[in-house]
Amino acid sequence: MKIMNFNHKQTSFTIPLSSKAHEKANQRRQRISNTEDGKKIYLNTLAVYAVNYYLDCMGFETNWSNADNSNSWMLSLIDLADLEIKNIGKIECRPVLPDAEYLEIPTEIRTDRTAYVAVQFNHALRSAKILGFTTQQLAKIHLSQLQPIDDLLDYLTVKEATAKVNIREWMKGVFTEGWLNLEEIFNPRELSFRFARNFNVTKCKKIDIGLHLNGKSVVLIVKLNPKNKEIVDEKYQNQGGIDIIVQVQPDPEKSVSLPPGLKLVVSDENGQEVDSVISRQHDNWVDIKLSAELNEEFCVEIILDESKVTQDFVV
Structure with a gap:
């Protein structure tokens, strides 16, 4: 602590x-x-x-x-x-x-x-x-x-909370500190309702850094699947890419829906916006689907009013 x-x-x-x-x-x-x-x-x-x-x-x-x-x-x-x-x-x-x-x-x-x-x-x-x-x-x-x-x-x-996440390490079962299994945040009923079980790796992280997001707490979820289903562990480092879903959901302890106007943005390593989505009234989640290749970097931003939280990733 x-x-x-x-x-x-x-x-x-x-x-x-x-x-x-x-x-x-x-x-x-x-x-x-x-x-x-x-x-x-x-x-x-x-x-x-x-x-x-x-x-x-x-x-x-x-x-x-x-x-x-x-x-x-x-x-x-x-x-x-x-x-x-x-x-x-x-x-x-x-x-x-x-x-x-x-x-x-x-x-x-x-x-x-x-x-x-x-x-x-x-x-x-x-x-x-x-x-x-x-x-x-x-x-x-x-x-x-x-x-x-x-x-x-x-x-x-x-800096520690937003340290760059190495997705290759995730595919080998080595997970960045602070990222949790879904079961550690969501109860069984929420899991069965909100999540499909067809991803190789799914991790989540609460976004509740003090002054960020105007006191609103949300959960950032990242789902990973190798494009070649047979590529796992060390083999993944040398070939193929990965399909990724980046998702934001409300903190189940605090709300059943996202605050309206919350913006989820994915940018490339040059800071150019690749895709974005904005939550509406009563939305349970927002997400962005993308594909990435070996050594590719991207950035995820969660924006609400004047507050912004950034998380960097490298494949």
């Missing part, structure tokens, strides 16, 4: 840098004779440690367990302080010295990052303060222009 709501907006978060943090930093700068390179690796490691500690406290799962085995020589060549967050991607944890006024972002890491987080140390390196973050790919940004740390949690939560 993510810890997201506080009584007041936090502008920073201070973390003690324990002996364990310094041991990890020492391990990562081993065998580096250049003093400046060694210092860079040391500070980068402490910055990643601090952000990892913070995200762990807030319920995010990261992949930093192999940090002790990182190649120190490679780290000396690239000014790298990245941290991978499960189902979200990589963020960059940039060290900020005590008297600095700017967050500086090296050229080599200004792409493929979900966010850049500023981590400021005290003079004795006994504590680190997470000042905020930016998503702008700039050479430097003034610390006063950073977004507050609380907004980072909201930002990452939305």
Whole structure:
């Protein structure tokens, strides 16, 4: 569970840098004779440690367990302080010295990052303060222009909820976190009434992300069938395509019909609309049928008034 709501907006978060943090930093700068390179690796490691500690406290799962085995020589060549967050991607944890006024972002890491987080140390390196973050790919940004740390949690939560779904993995029985079997949302009577059982894979996901959809909760359903019925598991990766139905239904716990005016849109990887449908009064569902080939990407949007939820897919 993510810890997201506080009584007041936090502008920073201070973390003690324990002996364990310094041991990890020492391990990562081993065998580096250049003093400046060694210092860079040391500070980068402490910055990643601090952000990892913070995200762990807030319920995010990261992949930093192999940090002790990182190649120190490679780290000396690239000014790298990245941290991978499960189902979200990589963020960059940039060290900020005590008297600095700017967050500086090296050229080599200004792409493929979900966010850049500023981590400021005290003079004795006994504590680190997470000042905020930016998503702008700039050479430097003034610390006063950073977004507050609380907004980072909201930002990452939305990113996690809308992480790109790999349909090839679904066909192999590996399902994206947050996607459920129909039985986990709909009762047996609803299942028999609303769903035909002629699809190879059917998964669903509640769309109830806080401020989205004006408080209206709906269920996004994706049904998959290989065009060649004999193509399953590993064979599917090399040939054929897939027939897909994208459907939106009301949350059975809250309503029996969709709110009128809800729009379901499917766009291609270039953002061009492929198809769309709008719910009418008392509609039980809306859906769009499409076909996709290997490596093809598409985007599903659920729009109601000024609110929009987006979900990306890749075949």
